[in-house]
Amino acid sequence: MELQTERSPLQHRHIIGMRVDATSYEDATERIIKWAQFRAAKRVCAANVHMAMETYDDPKFAEVVNYADLVTPDGMPLVWGLRALGIKDATRVCGPSLTLMVCEAAARHKLPIALYGGTPESLVDLTSFLLDRFPEIEIACQISPPFRELTPAEDTAYTEQIVASGARILFVGIGCPRQEIWMARHQDRIPAVMLGVGAAFNFYSGRVKHAPLWMQKIGLEWFFRLLMEPRRLWKRYLKQNPRFIFLFLQQLILSSRIDN
Incomplete structure (x- = not known):
């Protein structure tokens, strides 16, 4: 029966060592x-x-991401990277937009979902948003874990709560890399599709404003988010973005030499 769940393999490329799949919103959903x-x-x-x-920077985390079942190109720089590496029709599939498409489809197919992340207050607002937008959606479980390392007892209790809810799709919004590591550790314990969607919880609960579409299309969403949350994000963007550009250009130059 498992074979029936599989679609044809996706094209992918490794961008500075991370696998990125050339999917689309429709295909991913x-x-x-x-x-x-x-x-x-x-x-x-x-x-x-x-x-x-x-x-x-972390080979162990690279394994976590590279062995995921689907890695979507959320940011435009990764879309440009896929195109530069030969996948000319690559398109963006960002977590927040994918969240809405999956929720719409889950409501239509009567598949219960669960939410893991955020604060108790933000989960109330996120739930209200989803129910207003998709009246038929079944939100079977909502958990706001504490912002610290869980005790084994807490982790077991939350896991059992998710499984008992019968949720088929679990949205995890506790931030990168924490959410990806959490999903990997729980994959053999939770019979559901887990999506690490991070900022979607903040966007749709109204905690953080989403960048205008024109800024998203030209790859400036990071700049908008930096303006919205400078204290939290300035180190990430001002340190990591230049490093990414340097490393990817280095990869392109090396790959062109090998091809020649």
Whole structure:
């Protein structure tokens, strides 16, 4: 039966060592729904420059991402990277937008979802937003874990709560790299499709404003987020973005030499 859940393999490239799949919103959503219908335990990562740099700096985290079942190109720099590496029709599949498409499809197919992340207050607002937008959606479980390392007892209790809820799709919003590591550690314990969607919780609970579409299209969403949250994000963007550009240009030059 598991074979029926599988679609044809996606094209992918490794960008500074991180696998990125050339998927689309429609393809990713269809894969996730198929997996969920068969109660398949799968992991979906929405990758951006921050995640790429985390994988570059931490080989163990690189394994976590590279062995996920789907790695979408969340940020435009990764889309440009896929195109530069030969996948000319690569398109962006960002976590927050994918969240809405999957929620719409989950409501239509009667697949219960669960939410793991955020604060108790933000989860109330996120739930309200989702129910208002998708009245038929079933939110079977909502958990706001503490912002610290969980005790084994807490972790077991939360895991059992998710499993008992019957959720087929689990949205995890506890930030990169924490959410990707959490999903990898729980994949063999939770029979659901897990999506690491980070900022989606903040966007749709109204905690953080989303960048205008024109800024997203030209790859300036990072700059908008920096303006919104300078204290939290300035080190990440001003340190990691230049490093990413240097490392990827280095990769391109090396690959062109090998091809020649």
